[in-house]
Amino acid sequence: MTDILENRCPGCFRENQGKPTCTYQDCGWTVGDQPDSPLYLPPGTLLGDDYVIGKVRGHGGFGITYRGWSKSIKTRIAIKEFLPDRFAGRTQGPEVNVHTKQKENFNYGLRKFQEEAENLAKFQQSPVIVTVLKHLAANGTGYMIMDFVDGVTLEEYLEEHGNKISWERAWAILSPVMDALREVHSVGLLHRDIAPDNIYITQNKSVKLLDFGSARRDTDAKTRNVNSTLKPGYAPEEQYRKKGEQGPWTDVYGLCATFYRCITGQLPLESIERFRRDNLQSPSSLGIKLPKDHEAALMKGLTVYAEDRWQSIDELQQALRKPEGAFFSWGRQTGSV
Known part of the structure; x- marks a missing residue:
């Protein structure tokens, strides 16, 4: 060698x-x-x-x-x-x-x-x-x-930018992820672990989706260790149940939870804790600025019950049309790129 x-x-x-x-x-x-x-x-x-x-x-x-x-x-x-x-x-x-x-x-x-x-x-x-x-x-x-992907995870990027970013910047970063998920879902596959630590931002400002981890989750299901690899705040309720039906709506939840984390600096409340009483605060109630229709689309994607969510990434993308000023830059948010 x-x-x-x-x-x-x-x-x-x-x-x-x-x-x-x-x-x-x-x-x-x-x-x-x-x-x-x-x-x-x-x-x-x-x-x-x-x-x-x-x-x-x-x-x-x-x-x-x-x-x-x-x-x-x-x-x-x-x-x-x-x-x-x-x-x-x-x-x-x-x-x-x-x-x-x-x-x-x-x-x-x-x-x-x-x-x-x-x-x-x-x-x-x-x-x-x-x-x-x-x-x-x-x-x-x-x-x-x-x-080999050289760069930082979205989680690290958020830490470097004051723990949260604007809605416009979050959209610019996560829009490619939506495109990738639409492609994955089209062949009958799911990611099932969308979260900031599985999204990578490279040195040339491109975005990469990592760690599908289906082997891990399938093995957990077989060995009845379903909850061991779930990420509280990002996992929808159907992933906590052995017979919970999962589909594109499962990745919709994880993606919307990632949007929420990016713009509010907070994790959404754990999905299984929201059954009896849903106290999830909207971003605007936390002082976050974003278009009202985008906020409504985001909150629908975070609905506890799968049947009430967007059923596909395509539906979510249509609701989250590109906002004015959506951009991505390595620099801090000073108003310039």
């Missing part, structure tokens, strides 16, 4: 002229660094014939995402590893060890992980959905090889 990456940091794969410490703040790799968890593959680990593992970028209950490098096309990539810590672990070396009596659940989740990769690969031409380049099996588990 030395000849391949001699001028690149083994943690983030940016050029560093062979320096012993990476100078990029979001990496900070130093010679001799060890992974923060025994679950993590160390930087420099080879995956198949083409891919090199770098530093961990994210870790959830069902998997680990690494920075990576493709030797064949000489570019940075993201590598997502299926490793549900309820079912498996890693004690020594790269091989994944499945826990006693969890083989069936692990294998079920692994199949769903592969199906997810295959489904996402259908959208390689989408400018918003992160491209899955390949799925491969190694180390007793599965991996998705994906385009």
